[in-house]
Amino acid sequence: MNYVLGCYEAGLKENQIDSWEKIDEETNSLVSVLTYIVLFVNDQVYNYSLSLEEELKKSPFYRFKIKKLFNDIEKEVGKYNKNIFRIANVNAEVLANITLSMEEDIKPHIDNYYYTISQVLLNHGISGERNRLSSLACVINMLSQTSRISINDFGDVISKRFHIANNPLEYLNLDKIERLSDLLSSEIGESKEKINLNEIPSIHAAFRALFNNLMKPEVFEKAFHPNQSYSEE
DSSP states (O other): OOOHHHHHHTTTOOOOOHHHHHHHHHHHHHHHHHHHHHHHHHHHHHHHHHHHHHHTTTTTOOSSHHHHHHHHHHHHHHHHHHHHHHHHHHHHHHHHHHHHHHHHHHHHHHHHHHHHHHHHHHHHTHHHHHHHHHHHHHHHHHHHHHHHHHHHHHHHHHHHHHHOOOOGGGGGOOOHHHHHHHHHHHHHHHOOSSOOOGGGEEEEEEEEHHHHHHHHHHHHHHOOTTOOOOOOO
């Protein structure tokens, strides 16, 4: 159980509640907290897709299947960005401030994941431009997974305590981008052997470090209440 969800799960009372506003109130703003966390993660997906676009379109690999896969990712990112603020009903200025603060705490873990992936690919004979591009695609895939896991964990916790018809964060899911980025990284990497990144301890450790820090209450509280002081116990 991650930190944020774990902190709130013990305090939930089983209820029949149909209003997400009411659930947010009953759970000390858990819906709002997780919404901003997932929005932050999805914003990082967008940022890394821009980095990948800049480098991929200048490379000799931007053709055929690789070109189609990346263009499909661009379309999905575009659709998400077009609708997100209308659907999410969040304050853009608040989100920008939260993103800046959370980047201070989380970006080093994203960078560590990138370098871990890059080293693993290098160990499997994938170097140079292929390594750089495939590693960026892997980061997009990892962030999309992080978003999905956060959404699903939230749904699991809430459904144990409330009778609900759907997960209120499901609209933030980047499942298509997750699938496409996985295919893209494999196509760019073009390894002679199949590499199962999920079975490599260093990658698993890098992912857990990122996810655990993302869900620490003090990370979000520092971002949401910048004038207050927070420290780990």
